[in-house]
Amino acid sequence: MTRLLIIGSLEAELGHAARIATSRGARLRQADGVTSGMALARSEGFDLILCDVLHDVSWLVSSLEAERIACPVVACGRNADAAAAVRAIQAGAKEFLPLPPDAELIAAMLQAAAGEAEGPVHRDPAMAAVLRRAEGVARAEASVLITGESGTGKEVLARYIHAHSRRANGPFVALNCAALPEALLESELFGHEKGAFSGAVAARRGKFEQADGGTLLLDEIGEMDPRLQAKILRALQEREIDRLGGAGPVRVDVRILAATNRDLAAEVAAGRFREDLFFRLNVVALRIPALRDRPDDILPIAERFARRYAEANGLPLRRFAAAARAALLSHSWPGNVRELENTVHRAVLLAEGEEIGAEAVELHVPVPRAPGAAQASMAEPQPARPIGVAALVGRRMEDVERDLILETLTHCLGNRTRAAEILGISIRTLRNKLHEYRAAGTPVPVAPGQMPVAPFPYAAMG
């Protein structure tokens, strides 16, 4: 079930959008303005926010960013208001929804916000066995530990378990435990009262409370600090949590799924992960095989992505030519399904002609990892031209940053959202940097279709 927040009056067209959304199963909340909308976002957590352009979309997006509330914002406005649409996208809105709303468009938005609504694609017997087992345990209440290399589909499997569980109508909330420093992770998990620490300007419900009645996925749990591991254990055993600065425990009804690409048993043996928590989480263990170990999945998953990215870019659906299929099957996919997704995305944009040919399928040879580097670094496509850090010595930080940003953008065919994701910076930061580079006369890559007259992939202005 998608949790939707609408900011704006429900009296006119937005009311119609709200009715379509609820008829498609969304759970709806409404706020009259961005300030009250922010207050709801802090306390409840949403999968999607629809904001009327009559309100300050830019303030909303930057406030969400500043408070690290990850939630896509779709701006909406009257059909003819092209300038408002451009302003909203520039302000960081993910999409623009013209009003009066189109029912199919709303359905597609809700589906995209709910994540993998289509479920995992599979043809290989190895993956079929994992999914059978997942379905079997879905209806139980036990915790499940999902392991597998980075990008194998651990979150997709967690959503699948949630969708087949008795909690399917409750929220599914995911948190990446490696993405935040310990203090922030703690308040993200358990919430805090206003003034609990400097910077806690308003009370905020944590992920445990947001997931009440549903499922909480703790992704990359192997990275969690032992002190927080103890708090998670308490939440599992007592079914209650303590907000930071809170007056007393809060009861929560949450099923925990945990995912990791580490060998947690080895982490326990090394004294880095609590044994009691490990046993508690590991009641049921599901291991997703690496993509290279389930070759029959490669082509069906590639076809799903080819369809998805053709639709998203308004391009015709094309089949893979025989040579392209052979190339996909011969690669070892160190970045697993995520790498396949990036490769197919690029191929869809690069392909010319009736079919997606082998020349559009760019496969990158992985760069050897530095000792101790997180495995997650293998998830993203590798740089086209591997460079050792030592080779950068003597260069200015600023120049290296610019080259990295532009190279990543080229690699993403000018897609800024994707580039910002890979670089780990906000779209806004990326946009500001690109403005600077352009102002200094450096050409900046643009996405195909964005600048029809400019030669791809570089345009002097974008």
Ligand SMILES: Nc1ncnc2c1ncn2[C@@H]1O[C@H](COP(=O)(O)OP(=O)(O)OP(=O)(O)O)[C@@H](O)[C@H]1O
């Ligand atoms: N079987 C599948 N069918 C369709 N899409 C899939 C499948 N498995 C993974 N994906 C897609 O591949 C990408 C990576 O999947 P996901 O985020 O679930 O991996 P992960 O193992 O959780 O990654 P990480 O270890 O980095 O957290 C996502 O875009 C997801 O939608």
